[in-house]
Amino acid sequence: MTKRCEGKLALVTGGAQGLGRAHCIRLAQEGARVLATDINGDGAAETAAIVNAEMGAGTAFSIAHDVTDPAQWEAAVDAAREHLGGLNVLVNNAGIGVPGNIEDCTFADWQRCFDINVNSIFHGCQKALPLMREHAPGSIINISSIAGLIASDTMPAYNASKASVWMLSKSIALHCAKKNMQIRCNSVHPTFVDTPILDGTARAHQLDKDVLMGKLARQIPLKFVGEPNDIANAVVYLASDESRFMTGAELKLDGGISAM
Numbered sequence: 639m640t641k642r643c644e645g646k647l648a649l650v651t652g653g654a655q656g657l658g659r660a661h662c663i664r665l666a667q668e669g670a671r672v673l674a675t676d677i678n679g680d681g682a683a684e685t686a687a688i689v690n691a692e693m694g695a696g697t698a699f700s701i702a703h704d705v706t707d708p709a710q711w712e713a714a715v716d717a718a719r720e721h722l723g724g725l726n727v728l729v730n731n732a733g734i735g736v737p738g739n740i741e742d743c744t745f746a747d748w749q750r751c752f753d754i755n756v757n758s759i760f761h762g763c764q765k766a767l768p769l770m771r772e773h774a775p776g777s778i779i780n781i782s783s784i785a786g787l788i789a790s791d792t793m794p795a796y797n798a799s800k801a802s803v804w805m806l807s808k809s810i811a812l813h814c815a816k817k818n819m820q821i822r823c824n825s826v827h828p829t830f831v832d833t834p835i836l837d838g839t840a841r842a843h844q845l846d847k848d849v850l851m852g853k854l855a856r857q858i859p860l861k862f863v864g865e866p867n868d869i870a871n872a873v874v875y876l877a878s879d880e881s882r883f884m885t886g887a888e889l890k891l892d893g894g895i896s897a898m
Contacts, residue, residue, distance in 0.1 A: 654681025
């Protein structure tokens, strides 16, 4: 039986842990070959090793990659060409949150948030599209956040950056469609997910992890915090040809928050 992502060649940023690792594993389980990239090169290598142990050697590769550096994007695309033989799925997953309301957030933090969350996608899509066109049909999947659609008073930099990802994705989708590239672009908008980021949040607020999970779950209509595969399964769908008629869309994975 053909797997859902058979023949797909995927580059996943932020692939060292959390959502990025889950994306790599699920894509590979569905037949894709994967390049995991991360500024934490050792973590990305560990992800590739996990995939290869399950799916066989040569399924996954890794490189250290600072997504804010255009030159390193060129190197990442070259690595996809070398290791995967091409590229037709780009998962822009790398991202950060920064603390502070509009009075407390520093401009340096604001810039860093935009560099990693938004500018990296600009660089990545610009550098990757030529190779993706050679291996079309293709799919660009930009990981935004429900915070890109629903504002909070406590995180203006994160809200604004993830909203930018949402609208940038639509612009890219329309461009690719107008040029008849056969490359789709969509954004994914998760809410709270149980990743290492929540471990750091619990420590920052001096809370037991289970207490924090309970607090977050009570804010979600479905009453539970998502797991990485809840998001990775959506990435598999968007990477596969099952979603061939879907572009310029936002996929909300928020347990019902946006319906409130």
